[in-house]
Amino acid sequence: MVQHQQPWYTVNGVEELDSPALLLYPDRVKKNIATLIEMAGGVERLRPHVKTSKSADACQLMLDAGISKFKCATIAEAEMLATIGAPDVLLAYQPVGPKIDRLIQLTLTYTNTRFSCLIDNEAALAAIALATAAAKALAVGDGSTNSLEQPLNIYIDLNVGMNRTGIPPGDEAFNLYMAAREMKGIKPVGLHAYDGHIHDASLSTRKERSAAAFEPVYKLLERIGEQVEDYPELITGGTPSFPYHLEEGRAICSPGTFVYWDKAYLEKFTEQPFLLAAIILTRVVSKPGPNLLCLDLGHKSIAAENELARRVGFLNDTNLQPVSQSEEHMVVTSADADRYKVGDAMYALAYHICPSVALYREATLIIDHKVAGVWKTTARDRRITL
Known part of the structure; x- marks a missing residue:
């Protein structure tokens, strides 16, 4: 029979x-996390984006697998990561208005998590630096133990063709990075670029387009690296392009959809x-x-x-x-x-x-x-x- x-x-x-x-299959989630780590050759070059799951439980599985760096899009996602003890959280968004104060409150409340954010213009840079310095002075003045003992890390957000946020990887970005080094309360540590516009079905085409888009980014990295003692990080590589960035070797990659996967990516990115x-x-x-x-x-x-x-x-x-x-x-x-x-x-x-x-x-x-x-x-x- x-x-x-x-x-x-x-x-x-x-x-x-x-x-x-919504039905979730946790054994498959665990397998996807293991597959990602295997593809990357370890966890060192991974900073997964958590916007797909928005789940503390799913993120805990990543922590359990040894992943320590994460990327998110909202203050709530950043707080979720902090509540489970994520050591390093990048808010991949430029905070403006009340979000600046909310981000500072996160740094004061969850002192075991290292937070960072994006900036792409001088006005936002100055506002964040001013608010961070003011919060530190206030915390020190009232004897708080949750003072901002370290500066807030920032990444310059680059536009490599997505045309959503960021600035071109050239003189303006270089000058913004250098200006940030002179401000109290913040510290520029790297560059960020989202290349979601590169999503061709052909892996070879994706690799060719990524190589062309990131050539000026690599030049900017080297230019900054010649001027500073700490060579800047590069964070990029969403799900479609991260196979290229893994192979190229310079970026910390931040795919997100991998954790649950979906029909569009299943059909289009058959190599993953x-x-x-x-x-x-x-x-x-x-x-x-x-x-x-x-x-x-x-x-x-x-x-x-x-x-x-x-x-x-x-x-x-x-x-x-x-x-x-x-x-x-x-x-x-x-x-x-x-x-x-x-x-x-x-x-x-x-x-x-x-x-x-x-x-x-x-x-x-x-x-x-x-x-x-x-x-x-x-x-x-x-x-x-x-």
């Missing part, structure tokens, strides 16, 4: 789980052996017409920034095609729709997992096809305590 292996994603007793629900580790449970809630199924998978349940055809796939029926989506509903079509009944569970795979995860306050853990607990999406909100 032929034994049919149960698909990895299915859940025994799925009828007991409400939907839509990461496993799908997060899916969305949805159900048929209505059959509104011939060959049509309505699922409880609306805009509030899965990232909707892509065109409709590139928002979701279905692991247990690859023939389903979305035809419409609203806040709480998604209508799909299938010539085989008659085989489904209202209440049937579907296992959906997000094209973009990062914003999809942020739609859920918690994720249900699945181990050996069984529900095994939950992980909170710790930094889903913009504020934890600070």
Whole structure:
């Protein structure tokens, strides 16, 4: 008798789980972390971005695996990392307005974590330096033991073609780095560049484009290195480009999506052996017409920034095609729709997992096809305590 292996994603007793629900497979998360470390030849050149999981539990697995440096996008993500004892946290964002004070409060509250941030202009640089120096003076004046004993590390944010933040890697960036060295309360330690615009399916094309984009960055590194006693770090290499940066050898790499993976990267970056580790449970809630199924998978349940055809796939029926989506509903079509009944569970795979995860306050853990607990999406909100 032929034994049919149960698909990895299915859940025994799925009828007991409400939907839509984010399902996580922690054994696969651990495997992805191990794969990343193996690809990098160790943890020294890794600074994973935690914006995909926003989970203290997922980040704890990275800490347990020996990763000590992290990158994040929000104050809440930075605080989440500090609460689990992450030693080194880069806020990959230029803080302005109240975010400056919030970042300073983080440094005063979580003294065992070394925080840093990005800057790309003189006004922001001066504001951060002034606020940091003022906070240090205040802490010393009132006898606080949580004084800013060390300056706040900063990285110059470079624009290498993404055209989102940063400045070109040339004279302006060099002068900004040198100006930062003269200010109290801060210390420039390196350069940061996000190259998310380089996402060709061909690895060789990605490598060629990365080499061209980073040639002026390497020249800037050498120029600064000739003037300072501490050679600056370079942080770059999101998921699409980090294989190039690992091979090139100069950058500390910061992929993020690897931890859960998603349909877009699975299809596009076939050279990267990461496993799908997060899916969305949805159900048929209505059959509104011939060959049509309505699922409880609306805009509030899965990232909707892509065109409709590139928002979701279905692991247990690859023939389903979305035809419409609203806040709480998604209508799909299938010539085989008659085989489904209202209440049937579907296992959906997000094209973009990062914003999809942020739609859920918690994720249900699945181990050996069984529900095994939950992980909170710790930094889903913009504020934890600070």
